[in-house]
Amino acid sequence: MKQFDNVRAHKPEGIEERKAYIVGGGIAGLAAAVFLIDDCYVPGENITIYDQLPVFGGSMDAAKIGEGQYTDRGERELEPYMECLWYLCNKVPSLYTPGRTITEETVDVNKEDRIDAKARLLVNRGQLWEGANKFKMSPKFSRKMMDMIAMPEQKLDGMSIE
């Protein structure tokens, strides 16, 4: 029930003495640590996250690895409907902006430096398509696309995209 969303469980006795060890520093491991701290009252310093790689984040990694060098395994789509992600990010304070959460920081960055997805419309093996600025999908085709996303795989057999 919505009105009980913010009601937390009681602090378990002796929780300050408990330790947690998480293998894997991808979003799943990092989220587990956040919920252990926030929902289960485990002190952050009692949680150890192990990763085989020097950069945390797993498939969502992104880090400065040297002067002018940056690693990022892939672009990320962040959408308002990703409720669990934003719920998680609302719990995490920003490292860089005191008093802001990482949700707020993400919104700030997105306002200051708007992402332009036109570079996805490529022709001739990687050339930016000139018509990209005018490209619009009609409501009819947007609807068809949504239908296709929700379609069971067996029904997609033999279907082509024109």
Ligand SMILES: Cc1cc2nc3c(=O)[nH]c(=O)nc-3n(C[C@H](O)[C@H](O)[C@H](O)COP(=O)(O)OP(=O)(O)OC[C@H]3O[C@@H](n4cnc5c(N)ncnc54)[C@H](O)[C@@H]3O)c2cc1C
């Ligand atoms: C290019 C790309 C684009 C994507 N785009 C999107 C997107 O737009 N939207 C979206 O929702 N999802 C996207 N995804 C998927 C999303 O990134 C993954 O589903 C998510 O990051 C998986 O998180 P995870 O923590 O479960 O696993 P992982 O990110 O795989 O993390 C597992 C971690 O465990 C570590 N590990 C594994 N075994 C061991 C071990 N034995 N000892 C120590 N450490 C170990 C690994 O090094 C890794 O850091 C994309 C993925 C990629 C690769």
